[in-house]
Amino acid sequence: MSLPRFDRLSGNQKLALLAVALGLGALVIGAPQRGTITINERELAAMVEGEVDHVTPDELADWIVAGRQDFRLVDLRSAADYAEYHIPQAERLAITALADSNLARNEKIVLYSAEGIHSAQAWFLLKAKKFPAVYILLGGLKQWTDQVVFPESPAESASPAERIAFARSAERARTFGGAPRAASASLAASAATAGLSAAPTALPKVAPPAAPTPAAAAAKVKKEGC
Protein backbone atom coordinates (compact mmCIF):
# COMPACT_ATOMS: atom_id res chain seq x y z
CA MET A 1 0.00 0.00 0.00
CA SER A 2 2.81 2.44 0.78
CA LEU A 3 4.85 1.74 -2.37
CA PRO A 4 2.44 3.18 -4.99
CA ARG A 5 1.89 6.21 -2.79
CA PHE A 6 5.63 6.80 -2.69
CA ASP A 7 5.71 6.83 -6.48
CA ARG A 8 3.04 9.49 -6.59
CA LEU A 9 5.05 11.85 -4.41
CA SER A 10 6.59 14.72 -6.30
CA GLY A 11 10.33 15.06 -6.56
CA ASN A 12 10.33 17.83 -3.99
CA GLN A 13 8.38 15.73 -1.56
CA LYS A 14 10.81 12.85 -1.95
CA LEU A 15 13.65 15.24 -1.14
CA ALA A 16 11.77 16.39 1.93
CA LEU A 17 11.34 12.79 3.04
CA LEU A 18 15.04 12.15 2.54
CA ALA A 19 15.90 15.21 4.61
CA VAL A 20 13.63 14.10 7.44
CA ALA A 21 15.13 10.60 7.36
CA LEU A 22 18.65 12.03 7.55
CA GLY A 23 17.54 14.35 10.32
CA LEU A 24 16.19 11.40 12.29
CA GLY A 25 19.50 9.65 11.76
CA ALA A 26 21.29 12.66 13.19
CA LEU A 27 18.93 12.62 16.16
CA VAL A 28 19.83 8.99 16.82
CA ILE A 29 23.57 9.59 16.48
CA GLY A 30 23.33 12.46 18.95
CA ALA A 31 26.76 14.00 18.87
CA PRO A 32 29.16 13.56 15.99
CA GLN A 33 32.35 13.86 18.03
CA ARG A 34 31.87 12.41 21.45
CA GLY A 35 33.87 12.85 24.61
CA THR A 36 34.49 9.13 25.05
CA ILE A 37 37.55 7.68 23.38
CA THR A 38 38.07 4.61 21.28
CA ILE A 39 41.37 2.76 21.26
CA ASN A 40 42.86 0.61 18.61
CA GLU A 41 45.24 -1.29 20.85
CA ARG A 42 47.04 -3.14 18.08
CA GLU A 43 47.80 0.05 16.22
CA LEU A 44 49.10 1.77 19.33
CA ALA A 45 51.19 -1.23 20.34
CA ALA A 46 52.72 -1.34 16.87
CA MET A 47 53.60 2.33 17.13
CA VAL A 48 55.34 1.80 20.44
CA GLU A 49 57.33 -1.15 19.15
CA GLY A 50 58.20 0.56 15.90
CA GLU A 51 59.54 3.45 17.94
CA VAL A 52 57.68 6.00 15.86
CA ASP A 53 56.29 7.48 19.02
CA HIS A 54 59.29 9.44 20.21
CA VAL A 55 61.89 12.01 19.29
CA THR A 56 65.36 12.06 20.78
CA PRO A 57 66.73 15.12 22.58
CA ASP A 58 69.27 15.32 19.78
CA GLU A 59 66.57 15.68 17.13
CA LEU A 60 64.60 18.19 19.21
CA ALA A 61 67.69 20.30 19.81
CA ASP A 62 68.40 20.41 16.10
CA TRP A 63 64.83 21.48 15.36
CA ILE A 64 65.06 24.31 17.87
CA VAL A 65 68.40 25.49 16.57
CA ALA A 66 67.06 25.39 13.01
CA GLY A 67 64.23 27.67 14.14
CA ARG A 68 61.43 25.29 13.23
CA GLN A 69 58.04 26.57 14.33
CA ASP A 70 55.91 23.77 12.94
CA PHE A 71 55.52 21.86 16.19
CA ARG A 72 54.29 22.47 19.70
CA LEU A 73 56.49 21.55 22.61
CA VAL A 74 54.56 20.72 25.78
CA ASP A 75 56.07 20.62 29.28
CA LEU A 76 53.96 18.47 31.59
CA ARG A 77 55.70 19.32 34.88
CA SER A 78 54.62 21.64 37.67
CA ALA A 79 54.58 25.40 37.30
CA ALA A 80 57.48 25.78 39.70
CA ASP A 81 59.66 23.36 37.73
CA TYR A 82 58.69 25.10 34.51
CA ALA A 83 59.61 28.50 35.88
CA GLU A 84 62.99 27.26 37.00
CA TYR A 85 63.90 25.83 33.64
CA HIS A 86 62.15 24.66 30.53
CA ILE A 87 63.28 23.79 27.03
CA PRO A 88 63.09 26.85 24.78
CA GLN A 89 59.75 27.09 22.96
CA ALA A 90 58.04 24.86 25.47
CA GLU A 91 54.60 25.75 26.80
CA ARG A 92 53.36 24.34 30.06
CA LEU A 93 50.27 22.14 30.22
CA ALA A 94 49.30 19.95 33.14
CA ILE A 95 48.20 16.44 32.19
CA THR A 96 44.75 17.19 33.59
CA ALA A 97 44.48 20.23 31.33
CA LEU A 98 45.11 18.26 28.15
CA ALA A 99 41.43 17.47 27.60
CA ASP A 100 40.47 21.15 27.56
CA SER A 101 43.55 22.49 25.86
CA ASN A 102 43.66 24.08 22.44
CA LEU A 103 45.93 21.39 21.03
CA ALA A 104 44.67 20.67 17.53
CA ARG A 105 44.77 17.44 15.58
CA ASN A 106 46.59 19.03 12.67
CA GLU A 107 49.58 20.00 14.81
CA LYS A 108 52.77 18.12 15.56
CA ILE A 109 53.02 17.81 19.33
CA VAL A 110 56.12 16.87 21.33
CA LEU A 111 55.57 16.03 24.99
CA TYR A 112 58.16 15.93 27.74
CA SER A 113 58.25 15.50 31.48
CA ALA A 114 61.01 15.06 34.06
CA GLU A 115 61.94 11.53 33.09
CA GLY A 116 59.41 10.54 30.48
CA ILE A 117 56.76 8.70 32.42
CA HIS A 118 54.12 11.41 32.46
CA SER A 119 54.82 12.25 28.87
CA ALA A 120 54.26 8.62 27.89
CA GLN A 121 50.94 8.63 29.69
CA ALA A 122 49.92 11.90 28.06
CA TRP A 123 50.92 10.44 24.70
CA PHE A 124 48.48 7.60 25.26
CA LEU A 125 45.67 10.02 26.15
CA LEU A 126 46.19 12.10 23.03
CA LYS A 127 46.56 9.10 20.74
CA ALA A 128 43.29 7.74 22.10
CA LYS A 129 41.67 11.01 21.06
CA LYS A 130 42.93 10.37 17.54
CA PHE A 131 45.73 12.91 17.47
CA PRO A 132 47.85 11.69 14.58
CA ALA A 133 51.20 13.37 15.32
CA VAL A 134 52.18 13.09 18.98
CA TYR A 135 55.71 12.30 20.15
CA ILE A 136 57.45 11.69 23.46
CA LEU A 137 60.80 13.23 24.19
CA LEU A 138 62.87 10.14 24.83
CA GLY A 139 64.23 10.21 28.35
CA GLY A 140 62.49 13.44 29.26
CA LEU A 141 64.24 16.46 30.68
CA LYS A 142 66.85 14.29 32.31
CA GLN A 143 68.12 13.01 29.00
CA TRP A 144 67.84 16.48 27.50
CA THR A 145 70.14 17.78 30.20
CA ASP A 146 72.58 14.89 29.81
CA GLN A 147 72.75 14.85 26.03
CA VAL A 148 72.10 18.37 24.86
CA VAL A 149 72.88 20.91 27.58
CA PHE A 150 75.82 19.09 29.15
CA PRO A 151 76.95 16.58 26.53
CA GLU A 152 79.58 14.12 27.59
CA SER A 153 83.04 14.46 26.06
CA PRO A 154 84.10 11.43 24.04
CA ALA A 155 86.55 8.96 25.54
CA GLU A 156 90.21 8.94 24.49
CA SER A 157 89.56 6.09 22.09
CA ALA A 158 86.85 7.90 20.18
CA SER A 159 87.03 7.89 16.39
CA PRO A 160 87.49 11.10 14.38
CA ALA A 161 83.85 10.93 13.30
CA GLU A 162 82.79 10.79 16.94
CA ARG A 163 85.00 13.77 17.76
CA ILE A 164 83.46 15.81 14.99
CA ALA A 165 79.98 14.91 16.18
CA PHE A 166 80.99 15.94 19.67
CA ALA A 167 82.32 19.27 18.47
CA ARG A 168 78.93 19.92 16.93
CA SER A 169 77.06 19.02 20.08
CA ALA A 170 79.44 21.07 22.21
CA GLU A 171 78.72 24.09 20.05
CA ARG A 172 75.02 23.42 20.27
CA ALA A 173 75.22 23.01 24.04
CA ARG A 174 76.63 26.48 24.32
CA THR A 175 73.65 27.96 22.43
CA PHE A 176 71.45 26.36 25.06
CA GLY A 177 73.49 27.93 27.82
CA GLY A 178 75.29 24.74 28.77
CA ALA A 179 78.75 23.30 28.23
CA PRO A 180 80.35 19.94 27.52
CA ARG A 181 81.54 17.92 30.48
CA ALA A 182 84.31 15.42 30.86
CA ALA A 183 83.31 11.78 30.65
CA SER A 184 83.53 11.18 34.35
CA ALA A 185 82.41 14.57 35.60
CA SER A 186 79.15 14.78 37.47
CA LEU A 187 76.40 17.09 36.55
CA ALA A 188 77.03 19.30 39.56
CA ALA A 189 80.67 19.83 38.70
CA SER A 190 79.77 20.71 35.14
CA ALA A 191 77.23 23.20 36.32
CA ALA A 192 79.87 24.80 38.54
CA THR A 193 82.39 25.00 35.70
CA ALA A 194 79.82 26.57 33.46
CA GLY A 195 79.49 29.28 36.08
CA LEU A 196 75.90 28.45 36.91
CA SER A 197 74.26 28.52 40.31
CA ALA A 198 75.14 25.91 42.92
CA ALA A 199 71.98 23.80 42.86
CA PRO A 200 72.78 20.26 41.68
CA THR A 201 70.46 20.29 38.74
CA ALA A 202 70.83 23.95 37.92
CA LEU A 203 70.20 24.72 34.32
CA PRO A 204 70.55 28.02 32.49
CA LYS A 205 67.75 30.54 32.74
CA VAL A 206 65.74 30.54 29.60
CA ALA A 207 63.93 33.53 28.14
CA PRO A 208 60.26 32.85 27.47
CA PRO A 209 59.55 31.88 23.87
CA ALA A 210 59.00 34.87 21.64
CA ALA A 211 55.32 35.56 21.11
CA PRO A 212 54.22 35.65 17.47
CA THR A 213 54.26 39.24 16.23
CA PRO A 214 50.84 40.91 16.38
CA ALA A 215 50.79 41.38 12.61
CA ALA A 216 51.45 37.72 11.99
CA ALA A 217 48.81 36.69 14.47
CA ALA A 218 46.27 39.08 13.01
CA ALA A 219 47.06 37.94 9.49
CA LYS A 220 46.44 34.38 10.52
CA VAL A 221 43.08 35.26 12.03
CA LYS A 222 41.84 37.43 9.17
CA LYS A 223 42.54 34.69 6.68
CA GLU A 224 39.44 32.80 7.67
CA GLY A 225 36.85 35.51 8.19
CA CYS A 226 34.33 36.39 5.53
Next chain:
Amino acid sequence: MSADSPAARRPPAPYMNPYLAGIGLGLVLLASFVVMGRGLGASGAFTSACAVAIDAVAPAHAQGSSFWSEYLKGGVGHPLKEWLVFEVVGVLVGGFLSGLLAGRVRRTVEKGPRISTRGRFVFAFAGGVLMGIGAKLARGCTSGQALNGGALLSAGGWAFMMMVFAGGYGAAWMVRRQWL
Protein backbone atom coordinates in the same frame (compact mmCIF):
# COMPACT_ATOMS: atom_id res chain seq x y z
CA MET B 1 26.93 43.21 -24.23
CA SER B 2 24.06 45.04 -26.00
CA ALA B 3 20.50 43.85 -26.28
CA ASP B 4 21.05 42.86 -29.90
CA SER B 5 23.89 40.40 -29.40
CA PRO B 6 23.36 36.70 -30.13
CA ALA B 7 23.44 35.85 -26.45
CA ALA B 8 20.56 38.22 -25.83
CA ARG B 9 18.42 37.04 -28.71
CA ARG B 10 18.23 33.48 -27.36
CA PRO B 11 15.20 33.15 -25.10
CA PRO B 12 16.30 32.87 -21.48
CA ALA B 13 15.92 29.45 -19.92
CA PRO B 14 13.66 29.06 -16.90
CA TYR B 15 15.33 29.18 -13.52
CA MET B 16 16.32 25.95 -11.82
CA ASN B 17 14.13 24.33 -9.17
CA PRO B 18 15.15 26.24 -6.02
CA TYR B 19 15.56 23.06 -4.01
CA LEU B 20 17.97 21.61 -6.55
CA ALA B 21 19.88 24.88 -6.72
CA GLY B 22 19.95 24.87 -2.93
CA ILE B 23 21.34 21.34 -2.82
CA GLY B 24 23.99 22.37 -5.33
CA LEU B 25 24.89 25.38 -3.21
CA GLY B 26 24.93 23.24 -0.08
CA LEU B 27 27.31 20.77 -1.69
CA VAL B 28 29.62 23.62 -2.71
CA LEU B 29 29.54 24.87 0.86
CA LEU B 30 30.21 21.36 2.17
CA ALA B 31 33.14 21.00 -0.22
CA SER B 32 34.58 24.22 1.13
CA PHE B 33 34.28 22.94 4.71
CA VAL B 34 35.85 19.60 3.89
CA VAL B 35 38.64 20.83 1.64
CA MET B 36 39.53 24.14 3.28
CA GLY B 37 38.02 23.98 6.75
CA ARG B 38 36.26 27.26 6.06
CA GLY B 39 33.06 28.40 4.38
CA LEU B 40 32.18 30.79 1.58
CA GLY B 41 32.11 34.57 1.65
CA ALA B 42 31.95 37.77 -0.35
CA SER B 43 32.09 40.92 1.75
CA GLY B 44 35.65 40.18 2.85
CA ALA B 45 36.85 40.45 -0.73
CA PHE B 46 35.23 43.86 -1.09
CA THR B 47 36.94 44.92 2.12
CA SER B 48 40.31 43.79 0.81
CA ALA B 49 39.74 45.83 -2.35
CA CYS B 50 38.75 48.87 -0.31
CA ALA B 51 41.80 48.48 1.94
CA VAL B 52 44.10 48.29 -1.07
CA ALA B 53 42.55 51.44 -2.52
CA ILE B 54 42.98 53.35 0.74
CA ASP B 55 46.52 52.07 1.08
CA ALA B 56 47.32 53.40 -2.37
CA VAL B 57 46.04 56.87 -1.51
CA ALA B 58 47.00 57.16 2.17
CA PRO B 59 49.37 54.35 3.14
CA ALA B 60 50.29 55.69 6.56
CA HIS B 61 46.66 56.01 7.56
CA ALA B 62 45.72 52.61 6.19
CA GLN B 63 48.55 50.75 7.88
CA GLY B 64 48.02 52.60 11.11
CA SER B 65 44.35 51.77 11.28
CA SER B 66 43.57 48.56 13.16
CA PHE B 67 40.61 47.97 10.83
CA TRP B 68 42.38 48.30 7.46
CA SER B 69 45.74 46.86 8.51
CA GLU B 70 44.07 43.49 9.13
CA TYR B 71 43.35 43.33 5.42
CA LEU B 72 46.77 44.61 4.36
CA LYS B 73 48.61 41.61 5.79
CA GLY B 74 51.37 43.76 7.29
CA GLY B 75 53.39 43.80 4.11
CA VAL B 76 53.69 40.02 3.99
CA GLY B 77 52.27 39.10 0.58
CA HIS B 78 49.92 41.10 -1.60
CA PRO B 79 46.60 41.90 0.09
CA LEU B 80 44.67 40.79 -2.99
CA LYS B 81 46.32 37.38 -2.94
CA GLU B 82 43.62 36.38 -0.52
CA TRP B 83 41.29 33.37 -0.50
CA LEU B 84 38.10 35.40 -0.65
CA VAL B 85 39.33 37.59 -3.48
CA PHE B 86 40.05 34.57 -5.63
CA GLU B 87 36.72 33.05 -4.62
CA VAL B 88 34.78 36.17 -5.65
CA VAL B 89 36.55 36.26 -9.02
CA GLY B 90 35.41 32.66 -9.38
CA VAL B 91 31.84 33.74 -8.57
CA LEU B 92 32.06 36.25 -11.39
CA VAL B 93 33.21 33.56 -13.81
CA GLY B 94 30.71 30.97 -12.61
CA GLY B 95 27.83 33.40 -12.75
CA PHE B 96 28.78 34.38 -16.27
CA LEU B 97 29.09 30.75 -17.41
CA SER B 98 25.70 29.88 -15.99
CA GLY B 99 24.13 32.95 -17.54
CA LEU B 100 25.73 32.20 -20.88
CA LEU B 101 24.47 28.63 -20.90
CA ALA B 102 20.98 29.76 -19.94
CA GLY B 103 20.83 32.71 -22.29
CA ARG B 104 20.57 35.17 -19.42
CA VAL B 105 23.49 37.47 -20.16
CA ARG B 106 22.13 40.82 -21.21
CA ARG B 107 23.04 44.40 -20.44
CA THR B 108 20.06 45.67 -18.53
CA VAL B 109 18.85 47.49 -15.46
CA GLU B 110 16.73 45.42 -13.09
CA LYS B 111 13.85 47.51 -11.84
CA GLY B 112 10.08 47.56 -11.51
CA PRO B 113 7.78 49.48 -13.89
CA ARG B 114 7.12 52.43 -11.61
CA ILE B 115 10.64 53.81 -11.21
CA SER B 116 13.17 55.45 -13.50
CA THR B 117 16.65 54.13 -14.13
CA ARG B 118 18.16 57.05 -12.26
CA GLY B 119 15.89 56.43 -9.30
CA ARG B 120 16.92 52.79 -9.36
CA PHE B 121 20.59 53.73 -9.33
CA VAL B 122 20.08 55.96 -6.29
CA PHE B 123 18.44 53.13 -4.41
CA ALA B 124 21.02 50.62 -5.60
CA PHE B 125 23.82 52.78 -4.23
CA ALA B 126 22.04 53.60 -0.97
CA GLY B 127 21.16 49.97 -0.39
CA GLY B 128 24.75 49.03 -1.04
CA VAL B 129 25.98 51.50 1.55
CA LEU B 130 23.66 50.02 4.19
CA MET B 131 24.86 46.59 3.19
CA GLY B 132 28.52 47.46 3.47
CA ILE B 133 28.00 48.83 6.95
CA GLY B 134 25.85 45.91 8.03
CA ALA B 135 28.24 43.33 6.64
CA LYS B 136 31.20 44.68 8.58
CA LEU B 137 29.28 44.95 11.84
CA ALA B 138 28.07 41.40 11.43
CA ARG B 139 31.49 40.10 10.32
CA GLY B 140 29.98 38.73 7.13
CA CYS B 141 27.10 38.86 4.67
CA THR B 142 24.43 36.39 3.57
CA SER B 143 27.02 34.17 1.89
CA GLY B 144 29.54 34.25 4.69
CA GLN B 145 27.67 34.69 7.92
CA ALA B 146 24.22 33.31 7.06
CA LEU B 147 25.17 30.29 4.93
CA ASN B 148 28.29 29.28 6.84
CA GLY B 149 26.92 30.15 10.25
CA GLY B 150 23.62 28.52 9.40
CA ALA B 151 25.17 25.21 8.41
CA LEU B 152 27.58 25.24 11.36
CA LEU B 153 24.74 26.14 13.77
CA SER B 154 26.59 29.25 14.92
CA ALA B 155 24.50 31.29 17.34
CA GLY B 156 25.61 34.59 15.82
CA GLY B 157 25.01 33.30 12.31
CA TRP B 158 21.42 32.29 13.06
CA ALA B 159 20.69 35.53 14.88
CA PHE B 160 22.12 37.45 11.94
CA MET B 161 20.12 35.44 9.41
CA MET B 162 16.83 36.08 11.20
CA MET B 163 17.60 39.79 11.41
CA VAL B 164 18.36 39.93 7.69
CA PHE B 165 14.88 38.67 6.91
CA ALA B 166 13.41 41.02 9.50
CA GLY B 167 15.25 44.01 8.04
CA GLY B 168 14.27 43.07 4.52
CA TYR B 169 10.61 42.65 5.26
CA GLY B 170 10.67 45.76 7.40
CA ALA B 171 12.06 47.98 4.67
CA ALA B 172 10.17 46.34 1.80
CA TRP B 173 7.02 48.43 2.13
CA MET B 174 9.07 51.62 1.91
CA VAL B 175 10.58 50.77 -1.46
CA ARG B 176 7.72 48.87 -3.07
CA ARG B 177 7.60 51.50 -5.80
CA GLN B 178 11.02 50.31 -6.94
CA TRP B 179 9.98 46.71 -7.56
CA LEU B 180 6.21 46.36 -7.89
Next chain:
Amino acid sequence: MNAPFFKFGLFGDEASLIVAFVIGIAFGFCLEQAGFGSAKKLTAQFYFRDMAVFRVMFTAIVTAMLGLFYLAAVGWVDLSLVYISPTYLWPQVVGGLLLGAGFVIGGYCPGTSVVAVATGKVDALVNIAGIVAGIFVIGEAWPSITGFAESSALGRLTLPEVFHLPPGLVVFLVVLMAIGGFWGAGVLERRFANRSPKENP
Protein backbone atom coordinates in the same frame (compact mmCIF):
# COMPACT_ATOMS: atom_id res chain seq x y z
CA MET C 1 40.70 10.49 6.19
CA ASN C 2 42.22 13.70 7.41
CA ALA C 3 39.87 16.52 6.61
CA PRO C 4 39.71 19.53 6.36
CA PHE C 5 42.48 18.75 3.90
CA PHE C 6 44.01 22.21 3.96
CA LYS C 7 44.29 22.20 7.74
CA PHE C 8 46.19 18.93 7.61
CA GLY C 9 48.69 20.37 5.19
CA LEU C 10 47.65 18.37 2.13
CA PHE C 11 48.24 21.44 0.01
CA GLY C 12 49.68 24.89 0.57
CA ASP C 13 48.54 28.49 0.43
CA GLU C 14 49.15 28.90 -3.29
CA ALA C 15 47.07 25.86 -4.16
CA SER C 16 44.35 27.04 -1.80
CA LEU C 17 43.90 30.11 -3.98
CA ILE C 18 43.16 27.86 -6.94
CA VAL C 19 40.72 25.94 -4.74
CA ALA C 20 39.11 29.27 -3.89
CA PHE C 21 38.71 30.10 -7.56
CA VAL C 22 37.14 26.74 -8.40
CA ILE C 23 34.80 26.85 -5.42
CA GLY C 24 33.87 30.38 -6.42
CA ILE C 25 32.98 29.25 -9.92
CA ALA C 26 30.69 26.55 -8.55
CA PHE C 27 29.21 29.04 -6.08
CA GLY C 28 28.50 31.64 -8.74
CA PHE C 29 27.11 29.01 -11.08
CA CYS C 30 24.60 27.76 -8.52
CA LEU C 31 23.55 31.27 -7.57
CA GLU C 32 22.86 32.23 -11.17
CA GLN C 33 21.07 28.97 -11.87
CA ALA C 34 18.74 29.79 -9.01
CA GLY C 35 18.01 33.12 -10.64
CA PHE C 36 19.87 35.18 -8.06
CA GLY C 37 21.48 37.34 -10.71
CA SER C 38 18.16 39.15 -10.90
CA ALA C 39 17.24 41.83 -8.37
CA LYS C 40 13.58 41.43 -9.23
CA LYS C 41 13.64 37.77 -8.32
CA LEU C 42 15.66 38.37 -5.17
CA THR C 43 13.47 41.15 -3.84
CA ALA C 44 10.23 39.36 -4.70
CA GLN C 45 11.04 37.37 -1.56
CA PHE C 46 10.28 40.40 0.57
CA TYR C 47 6.84 40.82 -0.97
CA PHE C 48 5.97 37.13 -0.48
CA ARG C 49 5.66 36.66 -4.22
CA ASP C 50 8.65 34.42 -4.80
CA MET C 51 10.19 32.67 -1.84
CA ALA C 52 13.16 31.31 -3.77
CA VAL C 53 15.70 33.10 -1.58
CA PHE C 54 14.33 31.38 1.51
CA ARG C 55 14.10 28.03 -0.26
CA VAL C 56 17.59 28.09 -1.75
CA MET C 57 19.26 29.40 1.39
CA PHE C 58 17.70 26.93 3.77
CA THR C 59 18.08 23.98 1.44
CA ALA C 60 21.76 24.85 1.16
CA ILE C 61 22.09 25.18 4.92
CA VAL C 62 20.33 21.88 5.59
CA THR C 63 22.40 20.08 2.92
CA ALA C 64 25.74 21.33 4.24
CA MET C 65 24.69 20.85 7.85
CA LEU C 66 23.63 17.22 7.33
CA GLY C 67 26.69 16.51 5.21
CA LEU C 68 29.07 17.88 7.80
CA PHE C 69 27.29 16.10 10.65
CA TYR C 70 27.51 12.71 9.00
CA LEU C 71 31.09 13.18 7.82
CA ALA C 72 32.08 14.14 11.36
CA ALA C 73 30.13 11.21 12.80
CA VAL C 74 32.08 8.69 10.71
CA GLY C 75 35.31 10.42 11.65
CA TRP C 76 36.17 11.73 8.21
CA VAL C 77 36.11 15.41 9.12
CA ASP C 78 37.53 16.96 12.28
CA LEU C 79 34.85 19.48 13.22
CA SER C 80 37.14 21.26 15.66
CA LEU C 81 39.26 22.36 12.71
CA VAL C 82 36.39 23.87 10.72
CA TYR C 83 36.36 27.60 11.23
CA ILE C 84 33.29 29.02 12.92
CA SER C 85 33.11 32.81 12.95
CA PRO C 86 32.94 34.13 16.53
CA THR C 87 29.63 35.49 17.72
CA TYR C 88 29.27 39.21 18.44
CA LEU C 89 25.59 39.20 19.28
CA TRP C 90 24.46 42.85 19.19
CA PRO C 91 26.62 43.97 16.27
CA GLN C 92 25.34 40.96 14.34
CA VAL C 93 21.73 41.78 15.18
CA VAL C 94 22.11 45.39 14.07
CA GLY C 95 24.26 44.38 11.11
CA GLY C 96 21.60 41.89 10.04
CA LEU C 97 18.86 44.50 10.13
CA LEU C 98 20.98 46.92 8.10
CA LEU C 99 21.95 44.23 5.64
CA GLY C 100 18.37 43.07 5.22
CA ALA C 101 17.17 46.60 4.61
CA GLY C 102 20.06 47.17 2.23
CA PHE C 103 19.13 43.96 0.43
CA VAL C 104 15.61 45.03 -0.46
CA ILE C 105 16.64 48.64 -1.11
CA GLY C 106 19.73 47.84 -3.16
CA GLY C 107 18.35 44.73 -4.77
CA TYR C 108 21.32 42.43 -4.19
CA CYS C 109 23.65 41.14 -1.49
CA PRO C 110 27.44 41.16 -1.92
CA GLY C 111 27.61 37.67 -3.43
CA THR C 112 24.63 38.01 -5.77
CA SER C 113 25.70 41.48 -6.88
CA VAL C 114 28.80 39.87 -8.40
CA VAL C 115 26.66 37.27 -10.19
CA ALA C 116 24.41 40.05 -11.47
CA VAL C 117 27.34 42.06 -12.80
CA ALA C 118 28.55 38.91 -14.54
CA THR C 119 25.22 38.69 -16.35
CA GLY C 120 25.10 42.32 -17.38
CA LYS C 121 23.06 44.14 -14.73
CA VAL C 122 24.24 47.74 -14.61
CA ASP C 123 22.37 48.46 -11.38
CA ALA C 124 24.45 45.73 -9.72
CA LEU C 125 27.57 47.68 -10.58
CA VAL C 126 26.13 50.70 -8.82
CA ASN C 127 25.19 48.46 -5.91
CA ILE C 128 28.77 47.21 -5.61
CA ALA C 129 30.01 50.79 -5.60
CA GLY C 130 27.63 51.44 -2.74
CA ILE C 131 28.83 48.40 -0.82
CA VAL C 132 32.43 49.49 -1.08
CA ALA C 133 31.43 52.99 -0.02
CA GLY C 134 29.61 51.57 2.98
CA ILE C 135 32.63 49.48 3.94
CA PHE C 136 34.79 52.60 3.66
CA VAL C 137 32.46 54.57 5.91
CA ILE C 138 32.34 51.98 8.63
CA GLY C 139 36.04 51.21 8.33
CA GLU C 140 36.89 54.81 9.00
CA ALA C 141 34.31 55.07 11.76
CA TRP C 142 35.37 51.82 13.41
CA PRO C 143 37.74 53.31 16.03
CA SER C 144 34.91 55.55 17.23
CA ILE C 145 32.38 52.74 17.50
CA THR C 146 34.66 50.03 18.78
CA GLY C 147 32.76 49.94 22.04
CA PHE C 148 29.66 48.72 20.27
CA ALA C 149 31.26 46.96 17.34
CA GLU C 150 33.27 44.63 19.58
CA SER C 151 30.61 44.22 22.25
CA SER C 152 28.82 41.00 23.28
CA ALA C 153 31.75 38.91 22.03
CA LEU C 154 30.68 35.36 22.88
CA GLY C 155 33.38 33.59 20.91
CA ARG C 156 32.75 30.45 18.92
CA LEU C 157 29.24 29.60 20.07
CA THR C 158 26.87 27.03 18.59
CA LEU C 159 23.13 26.54 19.06
CA PRO C 160 23.53 23.15 20.80
CA GLU C 161 25.74 24.90 23.35
CA VAL C 162 23.27 27.75 23.82
CA PHE C 163 20.27 25.51 24.38
CA HIS C 164 22.17 22.63 26.04
CA LEU C 165 20.83 20.18 23.49
CA PRO C 166 22.64 17.40 21.66
CA PRO C 167 23.78 18.51 18.20
CA GLY C 168 21.79 15.68 16.58
CA LEU C 169 18.58 17.00 18.06
CA VAL C 170 19.27 20.53 16.88
CA VAL C 171 20.03 19.20 13.39
CA PHE C 172 16.73 17.32 13.39
CA LEU C 173 14.81 20.40 14.56
CA VAL C 174 16.42 22.55 11.88
CA VAL C 175 15.37 20.04 9.21
CA LEU C 176 11.80 20.06 10.51
CA MET C 177 11.80 23.85 10.66
CA ALA C 178 13.09 24.14 7.13
CA ILE C 179 10.49 21.77 5.71
CA GLY C 180 7.75 23.50 7.65
CA GLY C 181 9.08 26.79 6.33
CA PHE C 182 9.02 25.53 2.74
CA TRP C 183 5.40 24.45 3.11
CA GLY C 184 4.53 27.83 4.66
CA ALA C 185 6.37 29.63 1.89
CA GLY C 186 4.18 27.90 -0.66
CA VAL C 187 1.07 29.04 1.19
CA LEU C 188 2.28 32.64 1.29
CA GLU C 189 3.19 32.62 -2.38
CA ARG C 190 -0.23 31.45 -3.43
CA ARG C 191 -1.84 34.10 -1.25
CA PHE C 192 0.21 36.99 -2.56
CA ALA C 193 0.54 35.82 -6.13
CA ASN C 194 0.20 38.53 -8.69
CA ARG C 195 2.63 38.58 -11.51
CA SER C 196 5.51 36.79 -9.82
CA PRO C 197 8.83 36.52 -11.74
CA LYS C 198 8.95 32.98 -10.48
CA GLU C 199 9.94 30.58 -13.18
CA ASN C 200 11.05 32.83 -15.95
CA PRO C 201 13.30 35.85 -15.98
